[in-house]
Amino acid sequence: MTTVLVVDDDRPLLRALRISLTAAGYDVTVAPDGTTALTAAGKNPPDVAIVDLGLPDMDGITVVEGLRGWTGAPIIVLSARHTEQAKINALDAGADDYVTKPFGMGELLARIRAALRRTAPAGQEPVVVTDAFTIDLSTKQVTTPAGPVRLTPTEWNLLEILARSPGVLITQRQLLQEVWGPRYETETNYLRVYVANLRRKLEPDPARPRYLRTEAGIGYRFTP
Structure with a gap:
């Protein structure tokens, strides 16, 4: 730690x-x-x-x-x-x-x-491995058994923040401030859209997310 x-x-x-x-x-x-x-x-x-x-x-x-x-x-x-x-x-x-x-x-x-x-030493950033996909924080790449996953810069920024604190609840306000800036801290619809996009690309069952979890009204949690 x-x-x-x-x-x-x-x-x-x-x-x-x-x-x-x-x-x-x-x-x-x-x-x-x-x-x-x-x-x-x-x-x-x-x-x-x-x-x-x-x-x-x-x-x-x-x-x-x-x-x-x-x-x-x-x-x-x-x-x-x-x-x-x-x-x-x-x-x-x-x-x-x-x-x-x-x-x-x-x-x-x-x-x-x-x-x-x-x-951090070059090339020593952690690699986050789940049953469904792998996140390489050094190369900023996500792969699944089907191959590389193409993420937009915003999708990557959001995923990276969550993946760097596995199991930790990250509030909506914090995510909005860090990804979009302080002026967007109330735009929770942005989070809903981009989290939905990430789930569609990464979750085996986007309707029942296992890795990108919502804490209703509070924020999101990454559970590898």
Whole structure:
């Protein structure tokens, strides 16, 4: 399981991030200050770190530098500091990305996935195998016993998000934000159409889907 270290002194936000990231399938470690974060990272090296800049015991830049000194794991800064110089300082210290508060959970999850993809060894992306089809996340190809399946870019993006979190319920809003953008987060008809297309192409019995499951009124779940 991918491990995420979250460093923030805002206790309610820290708790919300732990709940949301755990629900998305990550193993989450939280730290309310820099000292705790660096100690926790030393004991259990994270696959990705999310670091606030305004910490009570040290500047978040120091945490970024401390982590970057020994790990190549992606570091995402999550901060209320909006100035260009703050972003430059964080990136120069070794951060890979910078997200300003307030932020959407869907955007943060997408940035985590993007950061992990960038650090994955070439050709080592996972292959998801089901009884009916195979998804190669490295080559972005789907095959069935009958041969390759042609998917549109939108169909692939939707399938990839679901396949990267097997068994996890992905909300309608999150899927709409990540595939179509924030302005489309209420266009649930888009999801119905494209999920129906994927089922038609992949499910042995589209009327009784086994792999692309609907949680009525909430979202969708991929069950390999």
